[in-house]
Amino acid sequence: MTSENIKIARCIQNDIESISHPFKQMADSCGLTEKNFIIIIKKLYHEGYIRKFGAVLRHQEAGYKNNSLVIWSVAEVQIEKAGKIFSLFPFVSHCYERKPAFQGKYNLFTMLHSKDANIPVLANKMAVSAKIHDFIILETLEEYKKTSPEYF
Template identity: 40%
Template sequence: MLTDVDKKVVAAIQGDIPISQRPYKELAESIGISEAQFLEAVRKLHDQGVIRRFGATIRHQKSGFSANAMVAWNVDEAKVHEVGKIFAGFKGVSHCYRRNPVSTWPYNLYTMIHAQAQEECVEMAREMAHTVGVEDYNLLFSKRELKKTSMEYFPSDDDD
């Protein structure tokens, strides 16, 4: 069960983190606790598995990666975990998920590939397929980004 302080800490770190010498001190002050209390709460939430990691949201188009593709893979269910680990190790892969297939769409593993050109995405998918021996996959290229935000689990009081 999360305390009110835990929820405030999550709300503080789910947005932009200040670029400063002591960003956690600034965030702590914004929610009315000490830097030490803030860091202890973050450690506790991490130890409990509530927070897995901190990550940056990169605007891939602005950083030189003008092509990206969601690749849907039809992987033998007995090998999906092993294949997923291998795919996740590829440098150009930012996401790797297992999802349930449906009768009209048999794909159960999904990766997001980023590159400078669509041809590079195609080549990376070929290399990935060859590495694990999977032949049934589909590349779905992004045409336009309509929304890119992170989930807000506990909106701060300032968001009213």
């Protein structure tokens, strides 16, 4: 990697401000145009230097006070269909299959977030929609510090 690429990597591994043109601000700090900055990020991604570029929502700070992991017992042949149904709900942030299944049967995990709605009510809506009724709601009691890795 070039020194310019390392400078860009350092810039994008930090939090991105919630402003109208965050990449322009970062590009300016690297002495680049916004367009060239984005081109280089795409190049680094396609070359395999960057594997993932995503946002982390700090849901507690955003006002989502009701947060629970809901685990589902789903027949193997229904996993993909149930996952697609669950992922359509706007209050679901994560939906993934877990192997091996927790306690031998809970194999589909969903994370639900709500500012004011009752999580059991939301989980029941999901259950009815997917016709899956064996689930456990695991309420978030405490959130621990989340940090992203720094490479440069």
